[in-house]
Amino acid sequence: MSSPVRPAHAWYRWIWASLDWLYPPRCAGCDQPGSRWCVKCQREVRRLDPPLCPTCSQPVSISGKCSHCRISNPCIQRVRAWGEFGGALRRAVHALKYRRNLALGECLASHLGDLLVEEGWQVDLIVPVPLSSSRLRTRGYNQAALLAYPLSLAMGISYRPKVLMRTRETQTQVGLSVASRRANVQGAFAADPSVAKKRVLVIDDVITTGATLHECASALMQSGAKEVYGMALARAV
Ligand SMILES: [Zn+2]
Ligand SMILES: [Zn+2]
Secondary structure (H helix, E strand, O other): OOOOOOHHHHHHHHHHHHHHHHOOOEOOOOOOEOOOOOHHHHHHOOEOOOOEOOOOOOEOOOOOOOHHHHHHOOOOOEEEEEEEOOHHHHHHHHHHHHOOOHHHHHHHHHHHHHHHHHHOOOOOEEEEOOOOHHHHHHHOOOOOHHHHHHHHHHHOOEEOHHHEEEOOOOOOOOOOOHHHHHHHHOOOEEEOHHHOOOEEEEEEEEEOOOHHHHHHHHHHHHOOOOEEEEEEEEEOO
């Protein structure tokens, strides 16, 4: 991380380092003991580097929007994902999603911090993509928050998970076509008026088509946000 370590973030990292000492971790990508995320798995990640579609982070051959975003023209300012969803990174995302690996979230969020510095986006608030209340009840936590919270601590940006809500249940996006994914999340979010005139960064674990982030952006813009950006750990390519 290129920014200086802030006290709240240092404390948060210290807690996880102490737990690692008490209970030696295993790598979320390959299950080898010794670290939460090993050097081998880190090297295996295929970073998504430009040229990428500016509004969904899909690799494109010439810089500019992808064919989907050219048609749908989402109201999100920019979107960036760190790595290709596959191999060790896919296993790590699953560990966040289904095994509540908080320490791993802390570790992987540093890559989002690096991307934020690289992109130079200026944002006022960090918000995770919300889960529906019923899914939150069954899972007990929101995996996007496991990335968004440590990112906010590391960057010294206000964390505001409650300003964006799901207004209705949506089907899981897994296995749906591009058009059905869009229809599935359309109008599924609402934002608090306190986002007015703010630049908001929305964090998700995985981007598949960008439909979820685009719907979050449209809810935030409707509540008066000045600009909305999106970031995710991985993107399906
Ligand atoms: Zn590993
Ligand atoms: Zn696109």
